[in-house]
Amino acid sequence: MEQSLDNAWTQRWLFRGRHLMQLFGPQRRIMNGHVALRRFLVALAIVPCILAPVSAQELSFTLVEQLVLGNDEEAAAEYLFTFPERVRTDSKGRIYVKDRRRADVRVFDARGQYVTTIGSRGEGPGEMQRIDGIHVDGQDRLIVSDAMLARFTIFTDLGNSHETKAFEVEGTIYPSPILSLGDSFVLKYVNFRGDPAGQRSVLHLHATELDRLGSFAQLGNLFNLDIPFQRSRSRSRDGLRVATDGSDTIVLAPQVYDGYVYRYTRSNDTWVMGKLKGGPAPETPYILVSERDMEANLDYRKAAILSSTSEGIFRAKILNWSIGLIILANGDIVNFTMQTPLGDTGYTSAEMFSRDGTLVGYGPLQLNDPGLDGDKRVKTSMSILWQDAAGRIYLRRKNESDFYVLSVAELVVRPL
Numbered sequence: 442m443e444q445s446l447d448n449a450w451t452q453r454w455l456f457r458g459r460h461l462m463q464l465f466g467p468q469r470r471i472m473n474g475h476v477a478l479r480r481f482l483v484a485l486a487i488v489p490c491i492l493a494p495v496s497a498q499e500l501s502f503t504l505v506e507q508l509v510l511g512n513d514e515e516a517a518a519e520y521l522f523t524f525p526e527r528v529r530t531d532s533k534g535r536i537y538v539k540d541r542r543r544a545d546v547r548v549f550d551a552r553g554q555y556v557t558t559i560g561s562r563g564e565g566p567g568e569m570q571r572i573d574g575i576h577v578d579g580q581d582r583l584i585v586s587d588a589m590l591a592r593f594t595i596f597t598d599l600g601n602s603h604e605t606k607a608f609e610v611e612g613t614i615y616p617s618p619i620l621s622l623g624d625s626f627v628l629k630y631v632n633f634r635g636d637p638a639g640q641r642s643v644l645h646l647h648a649t650e651l652d653r654l655g656s657f658a659q660l661g662n663l664f665n666l667d668i669p670f671q672r673s674r675s676r677s678r679d680g681l682r683v684a685t686d687g688s689d690t691i692v693l694a695p696q697v698y699d700g701y702v703y704r705y706t707r708s709n710d711t712w713v714m715g716k717l718k719g720g721p722a723p724e725t726p727y728i729l730v731s732e733r734d735m736e737a738n739l740d741y742r743k744a745a746i747l748s749s750t751s752e753g754i755f756r757a758k759i760l761n762w763s764i765g766l767i768i769l770a771n772g773d774i775v776n777f778t779m780q781t782p783l784g785d786t787g788y789t790s791a792e793m794f795s796r797d798g799t800l801v802g803y804g805p806l807q808l809n810d811p812g813l814d815g816d817k818r819v820k821t822s823m824s825i826l827w828q829d830a831a832g833r834i835y836l837r838r839k840n841e842s843d844f845y846v847l848s849v850a851e852l853v854v855r856p857l
Contacts, residue, residue: 497720498802499857502775502791504834504850505809510536510553511846519547519555525837525847527617529577530829537577538847544569546583548599559583559600564590567603573678574617576626584651586616586628593651609653615678620685624649627691629683631660631676643681644691644705644712657712663693663703670729670755673748682766684774684828694763694776697746699726702766702776704798719776720792720803726761728783744781744821764789765825767852770832772796775852777806777825787821793854804857818843 511522524541531537534551537559544562549555561568570589577583583596591608608616616630626647642656643663660666664675674680674697682694689707700722704715727746734756735741741758748755758781765777774794781787792803806823808814822839826847829835834850 497800500791500793500802500804501855501857502777502793502804502806503809503853503855504806504836504848505853506848506850507833508553508849509840509846510538510549510848511844512840514842514844517555519558522845522847524845525826527572527575528827528835528847529575529583530827530835531577531581532579533581534829536835536847536849537575537583539572539575544572546572546575546585557599559596560585560594566605567594567596567600569594573615574619574628576619576621578621578626578649584619584626586619588613588615588630595651606651614676617678618683620683620691621687622646622685622691623688625654626651627685629681629693632656643675643693644683658691658693658703658705658714662714663695669750669752670727670748670757673750673752673755674746676750677748682763682776684766684768686768686772690768690772692766692768692774694766695726696763697726697757697759698722698761698763698776698778700761702774702794704774704794715798717774717794717798718800719778719794720790720800723760723780723782727757727759730756730758732756740783744779744787758783764823765836767825767828767834773801775854777823779821779823781821786817789820789823802856809853812841813838816841 511520513520522540525538526541527539529537535556536549538547540547545558545560547555548557548559562570564570569585569587571587572585573588574586575583585594587594593606594603596603610632612632614631616628618629620627628645628647629643630645631641631643632645641660642658643660644658645656646654648654660675663681664671666672666675674695679696682696683691685691691705693703700719702717702719704717705712730741735745744759746757746759760780760782762779762781763776764779767775769775773796775791777791779787779789789806790804791806793801795801813819819839824837825834826837827835834852836848836850837845838848840846
């Protein structure tokens with residue numbers, strides 16, 4: 442028992458120390474809890490502004506895997522993935538997966554057995570050029586957005602019938618994700634031609650037949666548009682993580698995570714924004730670097746983003762990521778994060794907010810399999826893609842052979 446308590450004490454201070462030491466240059470491996478404690482106390486005296494509220498608990502977040510798709514390299518091609526990008530589930534528990542470089546959607550049953558493939562590459566009916574977003578609604582219709590063809594394709598009966606609907610507004614960039622919101626849909630995309638000048642919004646309401654109803658969540662509230670790199674991220678396909686409770690709450694977190702989650706709640710016909718302060722975080726979520734820096738220093742190339750826009754090319758070493766966002770059945774919000782400080786491969790964590798936006802707690806994110814959890818390549822490759830109606834979480838990660846797989850897991854949260 443004494444050893445167990447000592448380890449728990451050490452892990453708590455290690456977790457705090459890791460976050461705080463990101464502020465002071467390259468990380469060194471912390472050998473024991475006493476060293477972590479000394480460094481933490483020094484950091485505490487210098488930078489108290491980055492600490493989480495005193496009321497927040499220290500928690501552990503564990504993903505208990507129940508099913509893994511794509512893990513058998515000898516399986517048929519239908520079971521293997523290059524990079525699973527989008528996932529949805531239907532009322533029968535079937536799993537719909539859009540894989541990178543493919544213009545179709547594969548369907549698996551709840552046990553992971555291949556069922557069918559919907560769509561194909563092309564420009565004709567039922568074909569797609571580049572799939573940006575997919576969604577399965579309450580009627581088990583598969584909705585696919587394709588910005589290259591500027592249209593939605595709605596498949597029914599597992600792809601046996603379909604119809605298309607053109608985007609109402611030109612200039613729609615990356616319409617994804619698509620999420621159900623009561624008797625309507627909410628889509629995340631940037632629209633440069635449909636909004637009044639200076640009022641660019643990122644969330645757009647659509648009726649069940651995909652007619653546009655209205656827009657909200659201005660980009661300027663989520664990104665500092667005076668900074669060219671942040672402007673480039675605001676237009677990025679995956680620049681924001683988005684989740685909804687399916688009724689009156691939508692939450693967003695920038696992928697390059699600055700320590701704040703943005704919550705929109707519906708009051709009558711108005712959406713009201715709240716800014717939620719997360720747990721311990723780096724003072725800055727990224728470092729801009731030059732091409733020469735990246736060539737000279739391998740550490741700058743790890744967890745880096747390259748953005749090419751009309752304003753130029755931006756290279757950044759990212760120190761803090763949001764790797765996924767969900768809303769639990771009780772209304773609590775969980776933001777999954779990954780820290781990739783200089784001098785360290787990286788580590789994963791999570792933070793939880795109550796329904797009213799208060800930070801409940803934060804702590805390390807782990808996998809239940811010790812072998813996978815101890816493999817840095819696996820841990821730092823994780824992204825949370827979807828949460829189904831039963832609360833199961835679908836995540837992309839690498840396996841021990843360095844191939845991407847799709848995992849279905851249950852989230853377990855305990856005091857640390």
